[in-house]
Amino acid sequence: MFQYLIRRLLISIPILLIGSFLLFLLVASAGDPLAALKSKPGVTAAQIHTLSVQLGLDHPVLVRYWNWLTGFVRGDWGVSVALGEAQTPVIDTISSALWITMRLVIGAELIALVLGISVGVFSAVRQYSIFDYIMTSVAFVMFSMPIACVAVVIKGYGIQFNDVLVSLHLKRWLTTAGPPPGGFGNNLGQVIVNYTGTFILPTISLMTISFAAYSRFQRASMLETLNADYVRTARAKGLSASRVLFRHAMRNALIPVSTLFALNIGAIIGGAIITEHVFGWNGMGTVLVSAVTNYDPPTLMGWFAVTATVVVVFNLLSDLLYGILDPRIRLG
């Protein structure tokens, strides 16, 4: 097991290196970071030159990649080159955004996973039942629903709920726009009230889409395992229905979902872009969108490096999980 882990880690490193180099080329060729400055009235060639020297943009791309890579390893991720970003160190931007995003998405994702798996298993067991059809339709409506629209509607209800609280002479509880600027409060009671009030609405809206994906996936893989020979054998042996279902079928059916979760986590850490946007949580998604629209290569590279590393690590974890879930798989 340990050996396997080391081997996988060693394979990951060249992949990350090649990936980062290709991304660097891609990002470097996607535009001119000083374009906005150049099109601004009253900017002289000398000013542009000063800035370009200062930011190291006058070197060839290979040198820039090498500088970036060596800097990255040492913890110097470069500075933002987008106009108006004041050369903010990328590591500061990314780490503060990552913290915001993690707080927002992890809880929502875990709840969605548990709910999705339960619904998926139940739908598979009762395939083509009314429940199955309803959940399938719900999943697709949720899938297709623009999450922004879900958010607007949920926030609308939240505001009405608060209005009811106010009419009962209570304080407004649910908030719609990001973490509270002054922190969550001083005593435990206050923190709990503020914390839940802040997280409930975005969590519900984030859950909808992930829940739909997990439930569909779990249903499909559950159907597959329910028809597998070893499940049939287990049944034939006269094992109890629930034992067959949970010990044999479901355990194996979790494998694809865990892969999906591992792949998903990268996208999730990369930011629940839309949810962040409409709920005013300026996390990884916001960083990505503004780095793309303002064309900011160092920030983009930092962003990619972090999400790619997270994906690699989670893939590794999901591989390890395989070994636990499926007795046929031996790692080594």
Add this chain to the structure above:
Amino acid sequence: MANVTQSTAVGTAAAVRSEFDAKARSQSSIIFGRFVRHRAAMISLGLLLLLVLAAFLVPPLLPYNYQDTSSGGFLKPGGGHLLGTDQLGRDTLAQLLRGTQFSLAIAFTVAISSTVVGVVIGAVAGYLKGFLDNALMRLVDLFLIVPQIALAAILVHAWSSTWWVVSIVLALFNWMSIARITRGEALSLSAREFIEASRAAGAGTWHIVFKHLIPNMVGTITVNATLSVSTAVLTEAALSFIGLGVQLPDTSLGLIVNDNYTQVLLRPWLFWGPFLAIVLISMTISFIGDGLRDAFDPRQTKVRA
């Protein structure tokens, strides 16, 4: 649980019976027969065909074309405008149908091209094994380490926001799962006797891949292709939302929904049309996918109430 066992048994029996009908039937007609009997899939297919026909045949019949800005902005439904007009005074129904055309075009381009790429890479890797397999699978890993939407955003922003650029970019980051699945299947198929036989007979790699491997994986491939159609519609909608997807003069359902979602209370007709069209496309295609999977996989044929 008992009824599951029972229904499986009955299902197998039904499948067995149909295979032992008086008339000898080819594999494909059996599959077709199973598909036709899948009710949800057939209804979905009908609805999807209707939608496609509407998207391409109705626009010329409308009193206004999609570019006509001569009417007032935000007219209510009625009169010449069945679904009212948008901000510029363009007919919403014409916009909606045009959006459907573009969304379908994007979805099918993405599904077809990513399936072709994924299947070829997966089949070659699975068949040849060894170094090439390893290299191709690392390539897959390489593509998987970055969130698709992020790369798509960069490329669309760097190139342009026409529908075909968006399609190509989405396809570029959508072939990996198909490649992985195909590789798995190719691995197990290539160990089978008929492949070994044709290899012994001197058939070349490409001949074996295209004449033997791929035809035998048609089931998996079709199912995954249908799934990627609906994924493509939804990913495009997400890209449009952050302003990095298709943009005018091209359009898409995602773009129209996102232009209008805040109007859901004020002018509901602007929102619900495109929204229902997206749900309809992704839902019908998935049901068709379900139907195909059941049809290709005899073990999954169950008796439906």
Add this chain to the structure above:
Amino acid sequence: MRRSKAIPAIAVMAGAALMLTACGGSGGGDQGSGSTSGGATSGAIAKGESGDTYTAPKVNDMGAVVVSTDKPFVAYNNATADSVQSYNSYALIQVLARPFILDGNNKVLLNKDVMDSVDVTSTSPNQVVTWKIKKGVEWSDGAPWNCKDFYLAWLSESGQDVKPDKTTYFNPGSTTGYSQISSAKCQDDQTLVTTFSTPFGDYKSLFGISDEILPAHILEKQTGISDITQVTPQSPADVLTKVSTFWNTGWKGFKADLAPASGPYKISNWTQGQSITLVRNDKWKGNPGGPSQITLKALPDSNAQVQALQNGEEQVLSSAQPDPNAASSLQSLGSSGITYGANAGLNFEHLDLNFKRPLFQDEAVRKAFGQCINRNELVDKLIKQVQPDAKPFNSVIFFPGQPGYTDNYSDKLIANPSTAKQTLTADGWAPGPDGIMAKGGQKLSFKISHTDIPRRKQTVALLQSECKAAGIDIQDDTDPHFLDKRVSDGDYDVALFAWSVAPFHSAGITTYQTGGNQNYQGISVPAADDAFKKALAQTDASAANGDYQAADKAIAESYGTFPLFQPPNMWAYTSGIDKAYFQSYYGALWDANEWQKPNS
């Protein structure tokens, strides 16, 4: 001297070109209820305004307020080329004191809380401006706010600190005006004397309008320089390197010990990418502000801002990139005590015709194109949902409300395709079989190039159908990178973009003067050139007004550039606050020190 003032509102031009256009596009408010209220528009005049001066008024304490805007605060030093943007100004207006402030109508007011006077003390041989600072004004760390701080602003932005390789030590966002100051001398701690090498009428735009008066004593402490006024652009390289490095990089973000305040509020907390919190500056000598604490929060989605306002999470909403849907939701909230306002921003969308294209050397073509443009339709369909009283924009030099603004375009852009057709026919053009006019085998067809902002695409879509009736064929050329290079290379037929300019008229000169720096379209109007020359010789901005008006008129008569409209700003506030107004340069906080509860 030929350069327009580069201003913080860069976000409007470059930023808007790239802005997140998430939910925008269409939407609007034909329900018409609760539109701009009288209270919202009269808010343009500051309570402390008296003639040409300003003194912070006495107001009552109103507790903490939360204000939202589109983007986060980034840097305390908003004068470097890489940091300059309006969202820094939105907070700094209350933090950094300045000799002149602008009211809601962009009227320039002398800040009597910190200044005694600013006068032109000589006009020949050279223009000399003397700045007299009020005694006793302090930074929040107790150090005096004095001539040193002014001197540093000139030193950093003079552009005269050139290295042998032609780059400069300091990295300022703009050198306009400062580069014309040949000497800046501190006569005493309270008096700065600036001598201009060439006349500069807009001297009031210097030293503070763009947040450039930073704490020189902090820089001295950090760099070990004992007296900054001994450093000149010609000082030894090691000294300049030391000083400029700190100025360029030391004031990014917010570090409490490096970033004191000289205005009514000081920064107490900054969360990168999210929010900035201001509290009253206890060293402020003027009347203290009403809010005990101001939190300026970044909410990029204006619909999210609306719901936050509705939910009582914030008291004031402000957006320089308003979404029509959000605007119509706000306008329908009048009954819940929310006051909505919208005004025109300090920028304007316009069409530039490229004189290097043979087609546009033909005056009849330019004239006919103008005649088919229906600006009222553009304003009705694109702007009025946000700003119900919006009007087409009729000048390229003045903004509405400024003395000198005259309508030069309504008789030229007449929205009449048949007149346009006649103009063309008279010039020998004739309709071809496809309905498009042609002359000598050349079809009357051209491209309008622009970046991928939805509003620009919509503008082109409307122009296309308006001019089709006149036999003019317009192609849409959307290029996300259009403003990167193509516009300055003059690589277009017709360009559609926005100029964002400070409310100082010299801004227009380089754009429309023959051979000017931003004259990308190759326009050349001798009458305008003469008028600009006269205007530049004036040492006082108001004396130059007539010359600018003449230039404006001459440019209009050349049919070379067509101003369309001003993109709007919007704001709204709850009933817990007596007034708020979006200052087009400084955002919603420009008068935050005057806020209090209504009827208190």
